[in-house]
Amino acid sequence: MAPVDRRKVLIGSAALVAAGFVRAEEPLDHLLGEIFADRRPRPGVIAMKLSPLAENGLAVPITLSVAEPPANVKRIVLLAPGNPFPRAAEYRFGPRAGKAEISTRIRLARSQTVTAVAELGDGSLWSTAADITITSGACAEIYDAH
Amino acid sequence: MPTDARHPDTPETPKILIRVPVRAQRGDVFEIKALINHPMENGLRYDQDGQVIPRKIIHRFVCRYNGEIVVDCDWGTAVSANPYMSFFAVAADSGTFDFEWTDDDGTIYRHSAPILVA
Numbered sequence: 001m002a003p004v005d006r007r008k009v010l011i012g013s014a015a016l017v018a019a020g021f022v023r024a025e026e027p028l029d030h031l032l033g034e035i036f037a038d039r040r041p042r043p044g045v046i047a048m049k050l051s052p053l054a055e056n057g058l059a060v061p062i063t064l065s066v067a068e069p070p071a072n073v074k075r076i077v078l079l080a081p082g083n084p085f086p087r088a089a090e091y092r093f094g095p096r097a098g099k100a101e102i103s104t105r106i107r108l109a110r111s112q113t114v115t116a117v118a119e120l121g122d123g124s125l126w127s128t129a130a131d132i133t134i135t136s137g138a139c140a141e142i143y144d145a146h
Numbered sequence: 147m148p149t150d151a152r153h154p155d156t157p158e159t160p161k162i163l164i165r166v167p168v169r170a171q172r173g174d175v176f177e178i179k180a181l182i183n184h185p186m187e188n189g190l191r192y193d194q195d196g197q198v199i200p201r202k203i204i205h206r207f208v209c210r211y212n213g214e215i216v217v218d219c220d221w222g223t224a225v226s227a228n229p230y231m232s233f234f235a236v237a238a239d240s241g242t243f244d245f246e247w248t249d250d251d252g253t254i255y256r257h258s259a260p261i262l263v264a
Contacts, residue, residue, distance in 0.1 A: 059226040070234075080224050084190060088224035094215025098175035098234035102217065105226040107188075 026081045041127035046118040050130040057108035057134040066118045070097035074119040082112025160184050162257045169262040170237035181230040182247050188223035206248040212241035237263045
């Protein structure tokens with residue numbers, strides 16, 4: 001893979017934003033408000049495994065795990081604020097779950113901070129986040145409308 | 147299921163790949179992997195004639211073990227094409243894992259796998 005010229009990437013992104021091709025990232029706080037009203041998560045309890053770099057955003061492996069028995073996890077909400085539809089997925093565990101952990105593959109429209117929130121049985125909210133850089137034209141491939 | 151002319155790539159019966167252990171000891175925690183062939187069309191793309199390709203997403207995935215839920219998921223457009231998921235179940239009794247994917251058009255794709263618990 002060719003080394004990424006940071007300056008070119010930055011200038012390129014700025015130009016795209018300036019030209020209105022890329023929507024501004026939806027603020028995470030607004031998203032959290034839509035889902036959890038006035039409750040906000042604290043960092044901890046949930047962990048995310050996500051590569052810091054992906055060549056394209058079409059199928060990025062991600063693992064989410066909560067350090068709690070699955071019976072005590074109400075749900076995990078996965079958010080990709082840089083996507084056109086930021087609410088990526090929600091996972092709930094039933095009585096036959098062995099661990100509060102899932103792995104999947106997600107689409108990311110561009111470089112962004114992916115966030116996951118775990119809601120526990122007692123209603124407490126916990127979150128984790130990871131930055132990922134998408135190095136090539138995933139946007140064009142997924143959202144070739146632009 | 148009626149063939150959808152706007153989604154010619156979607157097979158009527160998508161290919162499904164499941165990995166569940168054949169046998170387990172009671173109390174064992176084990177991994178299950180599930181993959182289904184599906185375009186997960188996000189409704190943002192245009193075809194060659196400039197027409198929007200309508201959204202077609204598997205928006206729900208549920209796995210049950212002898213009728214009881216293992217995982218129950220809501221998926222959005224951010225889930226990749228040919229959605230894959232791995233998760234964990236705990237062995238209770240011999241029986242069946244039932245997998246259910248619900249498409250936007252209402253179609254439910256099903257698959258099941260047996261397990262023998264000693």
